[in-house]
Amino acid sequence: MADRQLIEPDMDFVKKVVGFGGDTLKKCFQCATCSVVCKLSPEKNPFPRKEMIWASWGLKDRLVTDPDVWLCHQCNDCSIYCPRGAKPGDALAAIRNYSFMHYASPGFLGKALSQGRYLPLLLAFPIVLFLFLLGITGHLNIPEGEIVFKKFVPHTIVDPVFILVSILVFISIAVGVKRFWKGMMNGVHPSESRNLSLLDFVKSHVIPVLVDVFKHSKFKDCEENRPRYFAHLMIFYGFIALAIVTGIVFIGIYLLGLHEMLPLNQLNPIKLLANLGAVALFIGCTIVISNRLKAEEDKSRSTYLDWVFIIMVYLVAISGILTEVTRLLDVAVLAYPFYFVHLVLVFYLIAYLPFSKFAHFIYRTVALVYSSYSGREK
Ligand code: SF4
Numbered sequence: 001m002a003d004r005q006l007i008e009p010d011m012d013f014v015k016k017v018v019g020f021g022g023d024t025l026k027k028c029f030q031c032a033t034c035s036v037v038c039k040l041s042p043e044k045n046p047f048p049r050k051e052m053i054w055a056s057w058g059l060k061d062r063l064v065t066d067p068d069v070w071l072c073h074q075c076n077d078c079s080i081y082c083p084r085g086a087k088p089g090d091a092l093a094a095i096r097n098y099s100f101m102h103y104a105s106p107g108f109l110g111k112a113l114s115q116g117r118y119l120p121l122l123l124a125f126p127i128v129l130f131l132f133l134l135g136i137t138g139h140l141n142i143p144e145g146e147i148v149f150k151k152f153v154p155h156t157i158v159d160p161v162f163i164l165v166s167i168l169v170f171i172s173i174a175v176g177v178k179r180f181w182k183g184m185m186n187g188v189h190p191s192e193s194r195n196l197s198l199l200d201f202v203k204s205h206v207i208p209v210l211v212d213v214f215k216h217s218k219f220k221d222c223e224e225n226r227p228r229y230f231a232h233l234m235i236f237y238g239f240i241a242l243a244i245v246t247g248i249v250f251i252g253i254y255l256l257g258l259h260e261m262l263p264l265n266q267l268n269p270i271k272l273l274a275n276l277g278a279v280a281l282f283i284g285c286t287i288v289i290s291n292r293l294k295a296e297e298d299k300s301r302s303t304y305l306d307w308v309f310i311i312m313v314y315l316v317a318i319s320g321i322l323t324e325v326t327r328l329l330d331v332a333v334l335a336y337p338f339y340f341v342h343l344v345l346v347f348y349l350i351a352y353l354p355f356s357k358f359a360h361f362i363y364r365t366v367a368l369v370y371s372s373y374s375g376r377e378k
């Protein structure tokens with residue numbers, strides 16, 4: 001007979017999961033059709049049936065340490081076949097949203113990021129901060145002559161802000177990931193293979209998972225996910241391209257002392273990569289938004305967290321492209337304000353990363369590594 005287990009329901013957790021889009025939880029009558037349909041679910045202890053019942057019972061501690069929640073790529077194959085009209089794909093997405101908020105700190109930011117009424121305040125913070133810094137350094141005007149953004153916002157003003165914010169975000173994510181990993185190690189699928197050296201662990205589990213992530217292999221496994229595959233790939237590689245460009249520019253300016261390297265010539269390979277990244281982001285976001293609008297009434301429903309993230313990424317791409325176009329057209333009265341808006345939006349994406357869907361990428365990768373390590377992979 002199975003061991004008896006004490007169930008400690010957390011009703012606040014249930015309320016939050018319902019609020020994040022898991023409002024069909026109670027429709028589930030545990031037929032397990034969803035677990036059979038899911039092409040990503042392992043045969044032993046498959047998901048998402050068990051997550052549906054755990055969530056409706058309020059078993060928060062079990063779910064925030066459950067790697068299976070992150071193995072789901074929200075294709076919604078299961079939601080289509082559910083005989084009760086429950087949406088397990090959406091329920092797992094809601095649990096993921098709860099989970100990364102649970103691991104991120106400081107907690108008050110998570111509350112603000114998850115509610116639309118705080119959005120103006122979250123945007124007002126970088127606006128006021130940048131206006132203040134520009135004001136006290138005498139840069140609150142449209143510079144004369146050739147459009148060069150560092151005349152408007154010098155690196156000495158904006159870079160320390162972004163460096164400090166990036167360090168804080170890194171710490172927040174590192175602490176969250178450590179807690180998540182520890183939770184999984186003691187959680188619902190404990191690992192049986194714990195005696196690996198770090199090198200073997202990286203070779204056997206981290207590198208194969210990263211290859212899969214870069215290839216987006218799991219996205220291709222789901223039938224309903226195929227239209228999303230291309231869009232997600234564009235956004236993913238758009239960000240990678242822009243991260244590489246930012247890294248090169250940072251190294252150029254701060255490690256190699258190339259203070260005059262900006263603005264880059266349009267034919268410079270770094271510039272070409274930046275432009276390709278921006279266009280990839282724009283195309284990927286356009287497809288995601290269009291697919292979401294079409295899907296709203298049928299198999300899946302996007303929540304505030306889904307929308308605010310994709311719209312912010314879209315606005316970052318659009319403001320970046322407009323900044324570049326107006327600079328090339330030499331329209332200073334538009335180029336500098338667009339640049340300012342772009343900086344504010346980039347700040348939003350970076351500073352609030354641990355509380356946004358951006359964090360999915362990190363926690364999903366960690367869960368995939370753990371699944372491989374613990375033998376959970378299908
Ligand atoms: S298919 Fe629907 S009713 Fe059946 S277990 Fe899954 S969520 Fe519940």
Ligand code: SF4
Pocket residue numbers: 034037038039040041047048071072073074075076077078079088089090092222
């Ligand atoms: S949404 Fe797709 S990946 Fe997620 S549980 Fe359902 S079938 Fe599996």
